[in-house]
Amino acid sequence: MEASLAERLVSWYREHRRDLPFRRTRDPYAIIVAEVLLQRTRMASGVPYYERFMARFPTVEQLAAAREEEVLKAWEGLGFYGRARNLHRAAKAITAGHRGDVPTNFADLRALPGIGDYTAGAVASIAFGERVPAIDGNAVRVLARVFRLAGDLRRGPARRRLMTIAASLVPASEPGQYNQALMELGATVCHPKAPRCPECPLRTMCGAYINGSPQRYPKTPPRQHIPVVRVAFAVAVRDGKVLLVRRPPRGLLAGLWALPGGELPPKGSTTETLRKVLANLGLSVRLDEVAAPVEHTFSHQRWVGAVYHVSVVGSPRLPESAMWAAAEDLRRLPLVPFHRRLLETRFGASLR
Ligand code: SF4
Known part of the structure; x- marks a missing residue:
């Protein structure tokens, strides 16, 4: 029987994944920090920040007790400072409302201040094995190409279709490994401009590759004028x-x-x-x-x-x-x- 998309991805991931510090832990607090910090940040520049941040605030209680100024100081240079404030707020809510224990399911994680669908999905699946998707920009690109998804995948009906497909693909076994594999493939193989399709474990089931048009997906919205x-x-x-x-x-x-x-x-x-x-x-x-x-x-x-x-x-x-x-x-x-x-x-x- 032909291997499923999830099976191919997870087996590829076991062999090819990058060794990153937050992948050596199941500590849900460390995973929240990594997922928030690395959004919109290149891995090479984000990892040293992650390591410094965890050394400075090793537990959720220490982060919750810190002054905002200390948290911003640890974030200085990373940009998008709202992420630091959101992480700080989430740590306070975990300490105050959950006795310092990171919530163990998607719904409760999503209810924390500043935690969106992506972060809640990543933490619920990676730290607690919940069968939920975690869809970042890399995962969007892979799914858009495999399923030749047209339209603006950031919102509206095209986004809903993407999320329905994404949710249906998450396997019951090792959902966290699968989610990380999907994102890793997008980050390291399915590049926006030059995907390395001959090396890709999904090439025989990828609609865009078979069709000879990977770069047409996902549709990129017109560049916004920056005032x-x-x-x-x-x-x-x-x-x-x-x-x-x-x-x-x-x-x-x-x-x-x-x-x-x-x-x-x-x-x-x-x-x-x-x-x-x-x-x-x-x-x-x-x-x-x-x-x-x-x-x-x-x-x-x-x-x-x-x-x-x-x-x-x-x-x-x-x-x-x-x-x-x-x-x-x-x-x-x-x-x-x-x-x-x-x-x-x-x-x-x-x-x-
Ligand atoms: S075959 Fe190419 S376009 Fe399709 S998922 Fe793999 S790298 Fe991306």
Whole structure:
């Protein structure tokens, strides 16, 4: 009898899987951390973060007890900081509502704050053997090609069809191994642009390969226009300390410490607006020369502008959300990464 898709995948996975630190554990907390942290992050850059994060917060109780600032610090540079805050919230809910035990089924995992279908499915299947799918972008690509799934697979009827197929394929035996195998095949063989079909265990059942059209699946939505946002920041140094402000608790780079300034309205003078931002902190300043240009692309917007040297007039009292930070503060605080790089150039030393 011909092997099923699941059997082929799991047997291929046993031989070809990458040895990754979170695959050596069944600790559900470690698996949650890995699944949240590695979403939208390349494996090579994500693994060192995972190892540092687990060394810093080895148990769910330690993560729940940490201050948000400490969690953001461990996440600094990974981007998508909402994931760190969600993980922190989930740890608090596990500690408060489940006596520190990670819920053991999909429904209870899904009910945790910030835990979506993918993470709940991955943890339920990998840590607890529940027969549920875990569909990340790699798994979508493999299934779209094998079953030649047309349409926008991110939402609507095409997404529902994908999820119905995905759920029907999960085997009763070793569902966690199967889910990891599907994602691993997408990550290492079924590449978006150049799939290595001759090496693929699914090639004799893959509709797109047989049809000679793997690259046509999944349909990629048209590239979204990324708006440009003008920004200006100020670097003010006094007695060897640099002026920092904490960004608001919501929005882009929320909760990180940053140079004062930020997004500017589309019209109006950059320097005047920057002066007003600083006046809101109670600071009267003299703007000096440009310290560095800013050009930074996020997933949904691009920041373009400059960082200015400024001199603060007088010795005003700072609000709670601002501080004069010494080098040891810069090492301890979660900082906007490109501000950290700029300050390292300014101070000529590593501030990590
Ligand atoms: S045969 Fe090719 S297109 Fe089909 S799943 Fe395998 S690698 Fe992807």
